[in-house]
Amino acid sequence: MKKLIFLILFGVAAWVAWKQWPTLFDRRPMHEVVVSNETPYTIERLRVSIGTRTFVEDTLKAGKVFRFPFASNGDSDIRMVWEWSNKIGEAHWTGGRIASGPEVQRHRIRIDPDGGVVYVAEPKVGMER
Numbered sequence: 001m002k003k004l005i006f007l008i009l010f011g012v013a014a015w016v017a018w019k020q021w022p023t024l025f026d027r028r029p030m031h032e033v034v035v036s037n038e039t040p041y042t043i044e045r046l047r048v049s050i051g052t053r054t055f056v057e058d059t060l061k062a063g064k065v066f067r068f069p070f071a072s073n074g075d076s077d078i079r080m081v082w083e084w085s086n087k088i089g090e091a092h093w094t095g096g097r098i099a100s101g102p103e104v105q106r107h108r109i110r111i112d113p114d115g116g117v118v119y120v121a122e123p124k125v126g127m128e129r
Contacts, residue, residue, distance in 0.1 A: 029104045030069040032124065033078070037064055039113045042085040048109075050098055051076035059085075072100045078107065080117070093117045 033050070035057075037043050043060040051073055057066040060082075078096035083089070096107055096119050103123060110118040 028071060029124070030071050031098060031104050031107065032067060032069045033107045033109065035060070035066045035080070035109045036111070037062055037066075038110050039115075043111065044083045044085055046082040047080065049079040049081075072098050074100045078109070078119075080109065082111075091115055095119050096121065 033048060033055070035046065035048060037060045040062050042062060044058065046057040046060050046066065048055045048066075048068075050070060053070065055068050055070070060066050076098050077094055078098065080093045082091050084091065093109075095117070096109070098107070099105075105121045106124050108120045108122070112118065
């Protein structure tokens with residue numbers, strides 16, 4: 001009986017592997033978020049939330065960039081929360097739009113010296129990963 005169950009499981013696994021083999025190692029194109037600190041101050045505890053996922057950078061020094069790729073699970077907004085190294089309290093920003101469609105984008109977010117945020121979405125060219 002155990003051999004029969006093992007044989008059935010092995011057969012199902014082999015069948016799934018056979019059907020999925022052409023796309024097994026293909027990576028889907030991914031969106032990319034690029035956050036740049038254009039201030040003279042260090043940003044601390046930067047959290048970028050997209051849908052149910054949150055990406056964290058502990059410190060983002062002046063003039064540096066935090067970039068991360070991600071796959072979209074559905075349409076959602078971008079939410080950011082961060083703290084300044086020289087001020088008390090948190091700064092918040094919500095904006096942008098991530099679409100779950102087939103087109104992938106690079107989402108550039110620039111934090112200005114006055115604390116303002118500039119957001120630009122541009123299509124990613126080709127099959128960059």
